[in-house]
Amino acid sequence: MHRLVAEFIGTFVLVFGGCGAAVLAAGIPDVGIGFLGVSLAFGLTVLVMVYTVGRISGGHFNPAVSLGLVLGRRLPAADLLPYVLAQVAGAVAAAGLLRVVAGGKPGFTVDNTQAGAFATNGYGDFSPEGYSLAAALVVEVVLTAIFLLVILGATDRRAPQQFAGIAIGLSLTLIHLISIPVTNTSVNPARSTGPALFVGGTPLTQLWLFWVAPLVGAAIAGLAYRFLAGSPGAADELAEAQPGVAD
Template sequence: MVRKLAAELLGTGLLVYVAVGVATLSFGFGTTGTSYAAGVVATALAFGLTLLALAYVLGPISGCHVNPAVSLGALLAGSITLVEAVGYWGAQFVGGILGALLLWGTFAGSPAYSRSTTGLGADGWGDASAIHINGGGAFLIEVVLTALFVFVVLGVTGRTANATMAGLTIGLALAVCHLIGIPVTGTSVNPARSLGPALIVGGTALDQVWLFIVAPLVGGVLAAGLHRVLFPKPAPVPRVNPGGTET
């Protein structure tokens, strides 16, 4: 269990440091120039490719959830126990905060960095959204995208799935979610990814972070329910006792 929790903490921290780092460079520092689309693609690939690599490295240890919504879906789908899920949540949130702190410490060394203007890749709606989406729209898209992502994770890691392709599929799914979600909310689909940067940036990001914790968890619940409907567990095979009765 200690190895699993360490893997979840490390994986979540690295995901935040690398992928949120690319988001901050693209939209905060403006390293992609005047092309907003270039920043979207770069950030989406950063999240997808980072998770892809982590899935193959950490997957054999903990399953590489690195996302409380994924752990909630796995719990409701019967893949992990409640004790494991609670431990995973704690490790993921701590990892997200540590990754954000490390990222902030890195960027703080640049004279061009300002926590209030450059930010730290935080999610948001209203004025914090590129299309100024309202709270209801932000909640809806986070639920839908998280449900899609968690459903994919549960499907490709199930008993009938091809394990060798799981990491690639999961990474691509996360990248696709970011391609549509970045212009809308910045894309969370991961409460731990959102909480760390929001705690450091504060202000609007911290005021709005509740949505990026609640909505992905709702999406995880929906994904687990859909997975149970479409991939029901097979009925146990009757066993014949020596006396001729079946159990």
């Protein structure tokens, strides 16, 4: 239960911090934080929460990460569903609280006909720059796979463990810098689910892509890292030593 609560809290902070930066601070004229600020917000929330609760749960905060770690032999398969449920619950709670805060500004509305409304993800007309379904699919699969490779490599016992959170946070920042114009950046099904539930409409009907693509990318990376890690026993040894991302 402690591990699930840690995943709930970490995912809550990720969504409230990252999506909150996008909804509350990105669009202010002249002083808004823009794409760079939102990218840093997502990366920083993961970085700080990995160091805060990673020792408890592994610091996944993302169903795709949990799947990749199962396939990379870092997380028991029996833990996957409870982790995913805790992560989605944290994301929905954060989006709900963010909706309350954002609604405190006079004139604020959630427009489900606008691309990126309330930090939602999308493709086609709901991509920030109008990118196609195919482009969105490719970028989400590839960037999630890269993210998982960074996580698996940075948390390998043979890597310097104290720097794992920094590598993971910076990689998520880089991922957002690349893909915000394409999909508003998901690489995390829980992060996509929270805002979409409060917007509805097309962002909700397009949510399937932001589950399928990150999970596919994570599966590719999880299996690939088992090959890259060397002998089959190396990954099993890691799984016995640490069930999650961070020790």
